Amino acid sequence: MTEVRRRSFEYPAGDTVAPEAEVANAEAASTQPPASGSGMSRRRFITVAGGAVIVIAAGAAYYYYSLGAGAGPGSSxxxxxxxxxxxxxxxxxxxxxxxxxxxxxxxxxxxxxxxxxxxxxxxxxxxxxxxxxxxxxxxxxxxxxxxxxxxxxxxxxxxxxxxxxxxxxxxxxxxxxxxxxxxxxxxxxxxxxxxxxxxxxxxxxxxxxxxxxxGVSHPEDDYGQKxxxxxxxxxxxNYDSVLYNPKHVASLTHDNTTGISASSWGAMYDRANVGKSTILDVPTTATNHVAIYLVGNKMMNPPQVGPNDLSSAEMDTVVNFLIDQKKAGQFRVSWSDFGTLVNLYIQEEVWLGDAWQPVEYYVRHGGGPCYYLEPAEGYRCWLxxxxxxxxxxxxxxxxxxxxxxxxxxxxxxxxxxxxxxxxxxQSQEIQSGMGPEFWDWVYNGKSTYQAEDATKDALFDPIAYTWATTSGTPSSSGNFKDCGSIDRRTARVGVWGRYPHNADYYFQAWGRFRTA
Structure with missing residues (x-):
């Protein structure tokens, strides 16, 4: 893989690699709060200015992101x-x-x-x-x-x-x-x-x-007025998956001609990546993909209800597996803050984890190589x-x-x-609003009209790319959106998150993972 110079990336004074992220392996990392008197709030933003990705505030439970001059996502x-x-x-x-x-x-x-x-x-x-x-x-x-x-x-x-x-x-x-x-x-x-x-x-x-x-007793399960x-x-x-850095995770391969990296959620638990993996610190979401990984690899029986709605015993199986991984030093950190996760990938402190797709876009926008994986057990979806x-x-x-x-x-x-x-x-209004090249790239698994350097495929930045507003011809050397067309991804959904009936036990059991 060609070495690429990254945009400069700055942490606020007093921060280390992962400000306020929970450290899953204390021997692999240490974190410090913002320096006293730094004047930083607990909200983290990333801004892009003069070609630099700069962290300008401290972490929050969830990431509130901002790109300068109204160019991109921002909130307060x-x-x-x-x-x-x-x-x-x-x-x-x-x-x-x-x-x-x-x-x-x-x-x-x-x-x-x-x-x-x-x-x-x-x-x-x-x-x-x-x-x-x-x-x-x-x-x-x-x-x-x-x-x-x-x-x-x-x-x-x-x-x-x-x-x-x-x-x-x-x-x-x-x-x-x-x-x-x-x-x-x-x-x-x-x-x-x-x-x-x-x-x-x-x-x-x-x-x-x-x-x-x-009048139904459990409205959360009913859709009688469909x-x-x-x-x-x-x-x-979207379709959540494993985001990985191809520079370091040599066991995973990406097909530039399709946009597919076919593998498994198990890549997160491969000992070749010990101390460089990360997992979302939200039990009602993270446990979904762990359950389907365990079932798909015959380490757990199929759940009585579903992988998004585990019984207490099933939740224990999932959490016990994760505790074993944590004790083995597999996780660099567990994450719940978007900005922290972008930091970790760009600084190459983590190599792979269960990231949201916006993390991929922002890591690439900051000059970091990454791909989204197509897991054999299926994607973890949300709505x-x-x-x-x-x-x-x-x-x-x-x-x-x-x-x-x-x-x-x-x-x-x-x-x-x-x-x-x-x-x-599929509406004509959306097609016209997005333009033909971008719409086909996002939804139909077609390549960009412009040829792209194959050695920099993992750095393709859809935010910075200039999308054509008139119809053209997809290039045989163009970039493909990771994971292919939307129909391909839909056919490969393994679990769809929901608020489980047993939510109280989810949080109780997850507490054991956090403190292990």
Whole structure:
């Protein structure tokens, strides 16, 4: 692999490699808090200025990222920092759904001034269920790690709504992952794990999208009003996997002619990478891929319900496996902060881990080589959605906001900066908004029109690349988006995260891993 000079990368004074990340192997790393008097808050941002990637604040439970001059994702605790015009709307959500750049575009497109509390996923759940969020905010943006916990709340904290309130959802076409998930999800996942579509459809996709029948005892599992009343509108989703540095992980190979690195989640536990692996410190998410890895490799029986909804005994099996890995020194750190993880990859302090795809984009943007892996056991998926709160008096404005979220400006932004997808990607509006080259690269597994240096394939930066706005011919030497077309990825989904019924035990058992 050709050595590439990285953009300069700076830590704040007093920080070490992984500011405020939990150290999984104390002998492999040490971390220090920000220096006293440094004036840094607990929020971490990355900015790109003058070609440099610079960390300018300290870590948070989840990463709130910012790219200067409104060029890319950005958020603040009460977004936005810029003066917005339009009708006021109050929102609660995570940084990957709400940012300053998006809010500025929202104001310009539909004259909505979004005042958002951008916070971590656990806090969103707490605020909505027990913190009065249903009366404080007009809408909530959230993901599948917690939506069904909100659906189970009594009295309801959100409002169900008719599909006709969202014109773009009604017009479609809606990707068949949402209309007939049982027929397209996980069809290429081998037994005993797959096919996974039927279970994922009934355990997550349908319950998160569609409202429950009135009066059912477990609304989080019900979707009796399917087709007539929405619980949330799906906004974007992705296929989580292992992100690895090909410079150091020689056991994994990447096919430049397809964009595929075929392997296993087990790469994270390969002793050749001891002390250089990392794992997400969110039990309701991280355990999903560990469960399918163990089942797929005959180290665990198939779960009684599903890998996203483990029993206490099954959770113990997963956690005990991870404790063994931790004691062997496999993990450099466990991570819950996006910015910290980008740091670790660019500085080559970690070589591989269960990263979100935006980490890949930002590591490459900072000059670090990396690829996203296609795991034999299947991808670990999640789904974002939006709904009006129970107490809002601005329902029509909320629906306008949701409709905008599905539109071309937001969908193009998410695809370029984060690698995320929209449910109506097949619409002519989205195709036109993204342009033919970018749309085909993201969704259809086609190469870029421009030839790319094969020795720098792991550095291809979709943020910096100039995408054609008119039709052209994919180059035989062009870059392919990692993991291929969206249909290929959908057919290889092994598990889809949800808020499990046994969540209390998840957190209890995970505590053993943290303290091991």
């Amino acid at each position: 605790s009460t977004s936005t920092s810029k003066q917005l015009t339009g009708q006021a709307l109050s929102a609660l959500g995570p940084s990957f759904m709400i940012s300053d750049a998006q809010n500025t575009q929202l104001s310009q497109d539909v004259s909505i001034a979004l005042n958002a509390n951008v916070t971590d996923l656990d806090s969103i759940r707490s605020i909505m269920i027990s913190g009065g969020g249903q009366n404080t905010y007009d809408l909530v943006d959230y993901d599948s790690s917690g939506w069904l916990a909100l659906k189970a709340s009594s009295p309801p904290v959100t409002k169900n709504f008719a599909p006709g309130n969202i014109p773009r959802w009604t017009a479609g076409p809606i990707y068949n992952l949402f209309t007939s998930p049982e027929t397209v999800i996980g069809t290429a996942v081998p037994p005993p794990l797959g096919p996974t579509g039927a279970y994922i459809a009934t355990s997550l996709i349908y319950p998160q999208i569609w409202a429950a029948s009135a 087709g007539s009343l929405l619980f949330t509108t799906p906004i974007d989703w 974002d959605g939006t709904a009006p709160t129970a107490g809002t008096s601005k329902e029509s404005l909320v629906y306008q906001y949701i409709n905008w979220e599905l539109g071309p400006s937001n969908s193009s932004y998410k695809a370029k900066w984060l690698g995320y997808h929209t449910a109506i990607w």
